[in-house]
Structures are given as C-alpha cells and as structure tokens.
Amino acid sequence: MRLLGHDGEPTGSAPLPAPDVLLDGYRRLVAARRLNEQAQALVRQGRLAVYPSSRGQEACQVACAAVLEERDWLFPTYRDTAAIVARGVDPVEVLTMLRGDWHCGYDPRERRTAPQATPLATQLLHAVGVGHAARLRGEDTVVMALCGDGATSEGDFHEACNFAAVFAAPVVFFVQNNKYAISVPLARQSVAPSLAAKADGYGMPGVLVDGNDLPAVTRVLAEAVARARSGDGPTLVEADTYRMDAHTNADDATRYRTEDEVTGWGERDPLTRVRTYLTGAGVLDETGEREITAASEDMAAQVRRGLAVEAPVDPDELFAHVYATPTPQLTSQRASLRAELEDEDS
Amino acid sequence: MRLLGHDGEPTGSAPLPAPDVLLDGYRRLVAARRLNEQAQALVRQGRLAVYPSSRGQEACQVACAAVLEERDWLFPTYRDTAAIVARGVDPVEVLTMLRGDWHCGYDPRERRTAPQATPLATQLLHAVGVGHAARLRGEDTVVMALCGDGATSEGDFHEACNFAAVFAAPVVFFVQNNKYAISVPLARQSVAPSLAAKADGYGMPGVLVDGNDLPAVTRVLAEAVARARSGDGPTLVEADTYRMDAHTNADDATRYRTEDEVTGWGERDPLTRVRTYLTGAGVLDETGEREITAASEDMAAQVRRGLAVEAPVDPDELFAHVYATPTPQLTSQRASLRAELEDEDS
Amino acid sequence: MAPKMSMAAAINAALRDAMAADDAVVVFGEDVGPLGGVFRVTDGLTRDFGEGRCFDTPLAEAGIVGMAVGMAMNGMRPVVEMQFDAFAFPAFEQITSHVAKTANRTRGRVRLPLVIRIPYAGGIGGVEHHCDSSEAYYAHTPGLTVLAPATNADAYGLLRAAIEYPDPVVFLEPKKLYFAKEEVDVAAEVPPIGRAVVRRAGRDATLIAYGPSVPPALAAAEQAAVEGRDVGVVDLRSIVPFDDETVCAEVRSTGRAVVVAEAPGFASVASEIAARVTERCFHHLEAPVHRVTGFDVPYPAPKLERHFLPGVDRILDAVDELQWQDAA
Amino acid sequence: MAPKMSMAAAINAALRDAMAADDAVVVFGEDVGPLGGVFRVTDGLTRDFGEGRCFDTPLAEAGIVGMAVGMAMNGMRPVVEMQFDAFAFPAFEQITSHVAKTANRTRGRVRLPLVIRIPYAGGIGGVEHHCDSSEAYYAHTPGLTVLAPATNADAYGLLRAAIEYPDPVVFLEPKKLYFAKEEVDVAAEVPPIGRAVVRRAGRDATLIAYGPSVPPALAAAEQAAVEGRDVGVVDLRSIVPFDDETVCAEVRSTGRAVVVAEAPGFASVASEIAARVTERCFHHLEAPVHRVTGFDVPYPAPKLERHFLPGVDRILDAVDELQWQDAA
Numbered sequence A, B: 001m002r003l004l005g006h007d008g009e010p011t012g013s014a015p016l017p018a019p020d021v022l023l024d025g026y027r028r029l030v031a032a033r034r035l036n037e038q039a040q041a042l043v044r045q046g047r048l049a050v051y052p053s054s055r056g057q058e059a060c061q062v063a064c065a066a067v068l069e070e071r072d073w074l075f076p077t078y079r080d081t082a083a084i085v086a087r088g089v090d091p092v093e094v095l096t097m098l099r100g101d102w103h104c105g106y107d108p109r110e111r112r113t114a115p116q117a118t119p120l121a122t123q124l125l126h127a128v129g130v131g132h133a134a135r136l137r138g139e140d141t142v143v144m145a146l147c148g149d150g151a152t153s154e155g156d157f158h159e160a161c162n163f164a165a166v167f168a169a170p171v172v173f174f175v176q177n178n179k180y181a182i183s184v185p186l187a188r189q190s191v192a193p194s195l196a197a198k199a200d201g202y203g204m205p206g207v208l209v210d211g212n213d214l215p216a217v218t219r220v221l222a223e224a225v226a227r228a229r230s231g232d233g234p235t236l237v238e239a240d241t242y243r244m245d246a247h248t249n250a251d252d253a254t255r256y257r258t259e260d261e262v263t264g265w266g267e268r269d270p271l272t273r274v275r276t277y278l279t280g281a282g283v284l285d286e287t288g289e290r291e292i293t294a295a296s297e298d299m300a301a302q303v304r305r306g307l308a309v310e311a312p313v314d315p316d317e318l319f320a321h322v323y324a325t326p327t328p329q330l331t332s333q334r335a336s337l338r339a340e341l342e343d344e345d346s
Numbered sequence C, D: 001m002a003p004k005m006s007m008a009a010a011i012n013a014a015l016r017d018a019m020a021a022d023d024a025v026v027v028f029g030e031d032v033g034p035l036g037g038v039f040r041v042t043d044g045l046t047r048d049f050g051e052g053r054c055f056d057t058p059l060a061e062a063g064i065v066g067m068a069v070g071m072a073m074n075g076m077r078p079v080v081e082m083q084f085d086a087f088a089f090p091a092f093e094q095i096t097s098h099v100a101k102t103a104n105r106t107r108g109r110v111r112l113p114l115v116i117r118i119p120y121a122g123g124i125g126g127v128e129h130h131c132d133s134s135e136a137y138y139a140h141t142p143g144l145t146v147l148a149p150a151t152n153a154d155a156y157g158l159l160r161a162a163i164e165y166p167d168p169v170v171f172l173e174p175k176k177l178y179f180a181k182e183e184v185d186v187a188a189e190v191p192p193i194g195r196a197v198v199r200r201a202g203r204d205a206t207l208i209a210y211g212p213s214v215p216p217a218l219a220a221a222e223q224a225a226v227e228g229r230d231v232g233v234v235d236l237r238s239i240v241p242f243d244d245e246t247v248c249a250e251v252r253s254t255g256r257a258v259v260v261a262e263a264p265g266f267a268s269v270a271s272e273i274a275a276r277v278t279e280r281c282f283h284h285l286e287a288p289v290h291r292v293t294g295f296d297v298p299y300p301a302p303k304l305e306r307h308f309l310p311g312v313d314r315i316l317d318a319v320d321e322l323q324w325q326d327a328a
C-alpha cells in the first residue's frame, strides 16, 4: 500500500488526506526528525548514555500516535521515543531512562503509554491484556502495539497475535520492519513472503504498507484502529521502512551493511516526499517551512534545557517502589544503606 | 487432501498405493489400535499410572513412522506411543515411563526416537537442531516432529517453524489436530482458517490432510519427507483427526464435549475405511483379518507379560545420570541415602 | 464448627468469594473453564460467573501471564493458573522481567495486582515435569510475593489476601494436599501476608517448613515427642516477605533448628532460611541449622519419589544430629 | 611472559581454539556472526570458520537453546550466546526442562555437551535488563554446571574445559571485566571444572567470591591489609559443582567468612555458601558467615547502581562486623 511515491507524486491508489491534515503531519515528521537528531547529539555530548534512533522511520512514529484517541493505549519499544513524544509525553521525561535516571521516565497512566519495552515482543501480550480488559468492561479502547522485524521471531509475538485473534481483542500490531535486528538482516529473520503474511496463521487481516509514506501508514493504521474499535478484532500491519542510523550509538553498522544500501533508502526519506508534495500543491512555502523548523528547534532547545539539569537520584528510591508496602527485609536494607551513606558523609 | 472416503471409496484425487502396501498399513493400524486398547486396559488394572491414548488417530501414528528411514529421527509427544512402537521401539520399554519406572523407557539413540516430550512444543526446536546438525555435516537425515493442535499456540512452535524455514532444515512438522487440548476446543486455540495456514507466515508449504485416511496421510508425509531430504526445507502438515478417548484416563471428557460429536467421529474411523476398501478390493478376507488380529494379540500379550514384571528401581539411579561424573555433592547425597536405606533394612 | 472442605474446595471458595466481592477479579488459564481445571479447583466458576469472568485461553503460558500483566495494568485483578509447576517456566521471562518489575520500573505508578496460582511440588506420583518445586526461582526474584499454604484454612485465607494485595503474588498450592478435608472457617479473619505461624510450640528444637513440608514436619514432631523430645514447628506460609521475627524467636528459644523443604537444596529457599537464621541467632545456636531437602537431582520417577522427598525419618535423623551431646 | 589480552579476547581465543580443535564445535546466537557479537566476543569467527560454524539465528532465545539441544543430541558441541542475562529468560523452559534434564531423563544415554554463554552481571551502567545476575536460577537447577570466571586466564581455560565437558554448562562472563587486559597463557593447563582457587591467602578472615565480585573482594583484602587485617580471598570459579574442600579449608583456618556476590541475596548462591559453610565449619566459626550481596530489589537504574553493588567499603564493613571483640 502506497499513497505517495518516493518522488512525492500521489499514486492514486486512494485519495490523499486534506492538505492541512498532511501539513500537520509534516510538522510532526519534522519534530520527530529533530528529536532523533537532538537525542543523537546529546549522546555524542555524553548527556544521554544511549539512544536507539528512529531516523528514517518517522512516518511510522508519527502515524501510530496520530491515529489514537486519548482513551487508547500505546505500547512502544525502546526505539519509539518519537512516537511517545508524538503521543504527547514530555520528551525530557521520555529520555530520562536513557540518561540513566530511572527505568521509565514518564507516568504511563497519564497518556496511556506503556513503558518502553526492552525485552522484545513481551509488551505485545500486555497490549492484548489491556485491550481484553477494556473489552470485558464494554469500553471501546484500542491498543496500538509496536515491535520490530526481529521481534516477530520471538515466541511472545506468536502468542500475542494468537491470543488477540482468539479473543478478538482490540489491538493493532504494528511491525516496523526496518530490515535489521541490530546486525541481523531480515533474510535471517524470516523467509516468509512478508511479515504481514504471518497474519494468515492467526486468522486476522495482515497489511503491508510503505512505512516511509505518511499518508499510507496513517490510512492503514486508521483502518485497523477502526476495525478494532468496532469489535472486529486485531490487525497486523507491517511497515516497510529502514533504520537510517546504527542500532544505537554503541553499534557499528558498517560491519553488516553497505553505504549504498543506506544511501538508497535515504532517497526514500519519509519527510522529503511529503515536503515535495506539499510544496508542489502550494500548501508549504518557505515561510511555512521556516515556521515548522522554528517550532522543532524550540522543542529541541527545551529538550537540551531539560537534560542539562542533573536531577539527583535519591538512594531511597532503590527500595521505595518494589512493593506497595516495603517488606521488613527491604526496610532493613534501606536502613543499612542510609547508615552507610551517613558514614560516607561524615 | 483425501484419498479414501469415510465409506472406503477412493476419492480419485490421487492414485492409491498398491494393495499389498495398503494391507501392510492396515496391519499396522490394527496393531496400533490394539496397543491403545491394551494400554487403556492396563491403566484400569492399575498396571500403568496413566495413558494418553491415540485411539482414532492411528492413521497418523502409523503413517509418520512408516515414511521414515532408519537414519531419520522421530520426535514424539506423550500421545505418540503407537508411533514410537510403529518405529520399532519395544512397547514394553515405551510404557516404562507411564508405569512410573523412569522418565524415558527406551534408548533414544537405538531407533533415533527422541524421548516423549511432555512440555508442549519444546521438542520441535530439538528436532530443528537435529536436522540442522545433519545438514551441516552433509547428511540427508530427515526429522519428523510431532505435536498437537494445542501445542501450536506455544511460542516454541513458532520459533521452531521459523528456525526451520530460515535454515531450510529437513524437518516435517506434523500437527495432529485432534480438536482438543485436554478440554479446550480448537476454536479457543485458533481462529485461523486452518493450522496448516500458519505455514504462510514462515515461508514454508502447509498441507491439510484427512488424518483418518491412511493413504492420504502417508502420501502427504512422504512428499514432505522427500522435500526435506532433497534440501528444500520444512513442511507443516496438519492432520484433521479426532481424539476418541479422553485426554488421559484421569480426564472426564463428558465435561466438555458431546456424545454425538464422539459418535460422529467414530463413523470416520481410520481402520474401518481401509478395511472396507481392502475387503472390497478382495485383498483382505476373513482369514487375513484373523491373521492380523492374531498378530496384534501376540503383541498385546507380550506387552501384558512385559508389564507384569515389577522391575525394582535402584535408589542409586537418583544420582547416577544427572552428570557424567557425579558432583561431590551428589556423591555425598548418594552416600547418605544409602546409609539411610541400610538403617531401614537393619 | 466450621464445615470441612478439601484444599481444592477451599481455593475454589476463595475464588468464588473474591469474584463475588469484586467484579475486577477474573480467572483464566488452561482448562480452567468448563472443565474446572485439571484439579477441579475452578469448578463451576464459568457456569456461575460467566465466560467473561472465568475462561480458557490458548495453550501458552507466557501468553497467559503476559495477558494478565496487561489486564492488571487496566483495572483488573487477574488470577491465573499455571497447570503444573514446570509449565510455568515458559512464562518465566514475563514473570521475572514484567510481573516482578513493573511497579518498580514505573516508580509505583503501575502496580500489578495479579495472582499466579501454581499447583506445586510432588508426592503425587506424577510423571516428569508435574512435581517440581519452583519456589526458589520466584523467591529469588525481587518484586514477587511468594505464598505457600499448608492448611486448607490458610489456602482460603491467604488466597483472599493475595487477590486483594496491591502487588503480584505467586501462590503455591501443594498438590498432595489438594484433596484431604479439614475445617475451614471462611468467615475467619484473613491472615496477614508475611506472617508465619507456630503450628506447634517446642522447647528443644524448631522445625521450619512451608507448604507440603509442614505435614511431615508436624508428624516428625509428633514422633519426636514420643521419643522424648519437644520439637516445635513453624509454618512460614509466606516465603516472601519472610517473617524473621516469628522464626527467630522460636529458634532463639530452642537453640536448634532444622529447615524442611522438598526442593533441591542447593541455592534454595532452605539455604536462605539456614543462612538468615544463623546470621540472626548465631549465639543462640547449639548446632548448625540443618537442612532436610530434596536431593540436587531432577524430580525423580514415581517409583523413586519416596527416596527423594523429605520424610519423617529423614527429619528425625536431622534432629538427632543437632549435637545434643558433647562429641565423644 | 604470556601476552596480555582482554577477557573478551581470551574468550574469543578459547572459541577459536576449540573450533580449530574440533569440527563439532559450532557457535550461534543473536548478532554473533558478521557483527561479532555486541561485545565483539565472537569477532571474526564467521569470517575464519565459515557460516556453518558461526552463525546468526532469528531473534528467539528459546529457539537458540532448543536448537542447541537438538544439535548436541546429534553430535555437535554448540556454544550459544544469550545477548544479555535477562534475555536468557525466554529460554528458561528449554534450560530447566531440557538442557538440565535430558541426560537424567534418558539415563545417561543422551548427554548434551553444550555451553550457554551469558554476558553477566552489572557494573557497566547498562539500562534495565542488561545487568542482571541470574546465577541462582541456574545453580538451583540440578543437571546444570555453572561457571563464572574472574580472570582472563580462567575465562580462556574454563571455556575450553566447558566446551570439552560432556554435560551442559552455563558460562557466566562478567561484563564489567570484558575489556581490561591481563596476561593469558593459552598453553597453560586447562583448569579443572569444580575447583575453587585461593587468590589470596589470609589468616584472619576469608572472603568467598566469584566472577565480578572477585576484584572488589581482592581490593577489600588489600585495603584490610593496610588496616592490619590479613584477609584471604577464595575465587570459586565453579558454582556448580561446588568446591567445599577448598572453601572450608580456608574458613576453618580463619574462623571468619564473608560471602560477596552481586545478585540479590534472598535465596541466592550466597545463601547457599553461607549455609553450607556454616554446616561444615560451625565449630570453627567465631562469628556467623556474613553476606554482602545486592539488595533484594530489581537491578537499579545506572545512577543508583553504585549503591546496589557490593563494593570495597561494604565488604570491609562486613569484615568489621565479624565479632572481633567480645561484646562490650
């Protein structure tokens, strides 16, 4: 499924969204890109320990947040910082984990956004549970569950898809197939005709979409959300996209892929084609572009400012949240750590 | 896929095997049925603790063993006693586990038959490993890996199918869809059009076959074995069959299925239709039938005799096999158990 | 007098009462629906509360626990059943990486009030994988609460407490105790989580046990009394949190202790008990704390089971070895 | 003098030498192929031995371990890598129910000569799930052999021994020690599995450590010496089998012991060591065996890590508490 060609020309396979909607999408794409670049810069400066970038995948990041209502849930991975921010979570909070402050920087309940999952595919089952709980209560909540191409090989992916299908849970499984799992290429992950084809085995619809085509991803995800909301169960959406950066800054992508391949995908950039189209359609001019850039720079500055403050972490927090009421064991361990620290101080 | 109708009439969708081949198959079916009935009787007499019967699934049991060469491997489950016996393992040895003597009654290396797997779907991965090892050495070994409909929901099923497909491992995944996982009906296990459809998601062929039709199952499995042997990778075969008995003797099947349903499947009995056909074709007469029955009675008598002997189990065996060389800890634990038992005796 | 019921019935009653009291309580797992579970612990729940409140799932344990995590995140109080001990292992990643850690990960903003029920331990002549004692894996994992009732009344009360608990609980049900009947007063006060109970006071030595090891410990104490030794029994009930207070008070008063548990002893809950009791009661101890546990071998075939399980004789032998006399 | 190499390089050398010595040795896992592993431990193996001998798999840990089981059944000696500790948990069922039990299940007819390499423990400021200490889970599971080298030479030697071993080995590689260089004599004799080594003799007290806890134990002993106490250090190297002989000889000679380990202490390997040393050396002990371990909390965020890890000060505090003087 593709609506906007690499050259910014509509493919005509379905109508494009209204220009102002697309312009708004473009604004979000630019913000997501800027966030990726800002975070990468912060890693270079040593302000963030690590950042799994979604550069090149911004259309997916923006779309999966845009199609959700406030009452819906998003289940992101470590790579989906931009999606979480697009959902409305404060970027400084999101990045807290990656600066080593705490495991989940934001309150998952506030924007109905689960913690970024690290153990691959595990979160997909939580998504099914959240959806099924809502459904049992008669609510029409939809859950957007994200994972990568590599994660589809995990047993939990299978179990989640199957549970969702059997219970007709209101879940959209959104696989960003960015062609690599760290260094492992798609061909070593699956020899199926597509990852979307896995849907057959669960009895749910599977859709393959150009993941660098914002209107197409948005449309496909919106349809899947509508299906889930109306009680018709889950959908598996595979986005054909590419991870432009290395897995994280700790990774050396030259060991497993060619410069040519990366350059080739650069020509399919998700921002460029929307920009080309909007410019061509006369909806975006230099002033508009400047305005959008300025807004994204504001956000980036805010992120820099937020991360400049070194928040002290209270050692008591080691013990504070493990149980609602600390066990006697934790209470005494906390006391001995406090005594140690007092000794240190004196 | 069906070659022989419920009524014993050839469907004509492919030629039937030669009469003597089919007669030999019938002999095996009768033996498998007799084994199931004998084991059930032994449970009632308290000679076996438990028996997961494959009554109704004998065509599958017989076929999956028949299509293998000696150099191939079979990976059975707890329900596949008849298949193991069909592969040539001594039934008394196989039943050892179910009388509580030891975990695996037979030597898996002797007939290249893995221990009966209890943790569902786990053995499918071992099957892939055995196949991949053979392939790396340039051997043309094929591995037949069995599981039930319920087991297809486990993560390990998914991982095994995917690994096999990616590595083009010489494995035949043979799912005996007997419609229940203990009490849980197929509809709660999967809403896919078929379990064979899961093959799409791995990029391997999937075949649905009438599992109560010996020539059809044999043909489909033989094709899959040939494909695996020639290096073309795995196949997923789903057999449409039915578990005529309860899950085990400990189970009360009336809690979750109707008498009618069971009776309906009784009319699709795998023995009857081969017998009808062979009789009609003049290959089987009363003498032949008597001869076949007598052979199966001999086997049953041998099983009864074998299980009548209560083999003493040496307490030292608790410690003997855990490590090739017992740890100092096990050596001392064995010594203390010996001392205890000597005290008891004195 | 309270009515007699089996432990299976007591757990069934606890589930029913909890479901009746709170719509958020849902029960699911393999075969827990129309069949009522392979041990009939969930008997009648689907019939009486409907398919939405008690239901069968596809056969996948990580799936069951993972779905429970999500449901607990979204307002439910799931109670899931793992069919047998060893069949909880496929869910291990979900349990260690999510069930145990979600509250901490989110700084307490997302707590998971869920219960994982596990028919537990051996003594039933089961085939391989059906008799494992897995409490050490859970007890070692911070964030889990681990309970193991030894009486039918505790099975009822502790399960009610577990379901009401704000944090996830692993609830270990000794299979071999499922069917014996005892008095259960369902109106009795719910026992607090984290408190052991002295099942039998004793002046000479203390047996520390939990779950399936409590009955043999009590039987051993009975037998010791006949032989002239006054041996007490502490039933932990709660492995995590651990009731140091009750346990240490007993041990300090007797100066001798034996820990009894079915699981293989190496790096086990029994090791922990021996270590922590020694740390806290060292100068009261007349002898090292002894452990009577399963051997460090896989759970054996049924015919060898009796050699593996800590029984009365082995417990009494351990008590005898507590250096009652000066070495000759 | 032997050349200096990092532990990562020593392990790489062990894999290479084992692969060169025996065609049956195959290496696989996530990213171990062209990338050479996220820690570069398998660097160059695919290039030098070919795709059949060192290869990437699909991303599924149960898959990796399950496939290793099958390959070991069929004549190979697989050495698999779990990318980080916590990412071995999806393979837990395969490890406990098959890797550990197949030899016993088959009465020794099918042994599984395979090695599961796990980059292990913390101290690297890693994000969640990347720093867990999981040895207790494996050490508690009968049938597994569990090794944890603390020096680069042992990393080489023990891995060679593990690969040649007839039974499955869980090989825990302390991440924080991966990159420091030490002399490694690859021609030295392969150390026997199951033997601890006294890294530092000491008359006053004994520190018992393994893997990543050995360096802080040695540093603490160094510091104690400055303060006038002669503290020894035993490096276990092998958690299972456990070398009671070496450990107890040291403790008996000093009468005081502290166990040092990173994992949360409850029901841990440290508990086991404290319990078994006490059982065996009770009358030699001047004080209860102390444990310096991680707290019973999930592995913390990087900024809290230093409060969690057993460091020199905490070890010295524990030594101080070993009742050197009569209570006032």
Ligand SMILES: Cc1ncc(C[n+]2csc(CCOP(=O)(O)OP(=O)(O)O)c2C)c(N)n1
Pocket: A079, A118, A119, A120, A147, A148, A149, A150, A151, A152, A178, A180, A181, A182, A243, A247, D030, D059, D083, D087, D090
């Ligand atoms: C269970 C588990 N195993 C291994 C890892 C280590 N790991 C982190 S990211 C990654 C690759 C994931 O690839 P993919 O699913 O394609 O997502 P992407 O990073 O490309 O977005 C791996 C192997 C993990 N986080 N969890």
Ligand SMILES: Cc1ncc(C[n+]2csc(CCOP(=O)(O)OP(=O)(O)O)c2C)c(N)n1
Pocket: B079, B118, B119, B120, B147, B148, B149, B150, B151, B152, B178, B180, B181, B182, B243, B247, C030, C059, C083, C087, C090
């Ligand atoms: C991992 C695991 N979970 C649960 C069980 C308990 N159990 C044994 S058989 C069974 C049903 C299996 O159904 P299916 O795969 O359809 O095989 P069938 O028994 O019908 O041949 C269950 C749940 C198990 N053996 N392993």
Ligand SMILES: [Mg+2]
Pocket: A148, A149, A150, A176, A177, A178, A179, A180, A181, A182
């Ligand atoms: Mg990817």
Ligand SMILES: [Mg+2]
Pocket: B148, B149, B150, B176, B177, B178, B179, B180, B181, B182
């Ligand atoms: Mg079935």
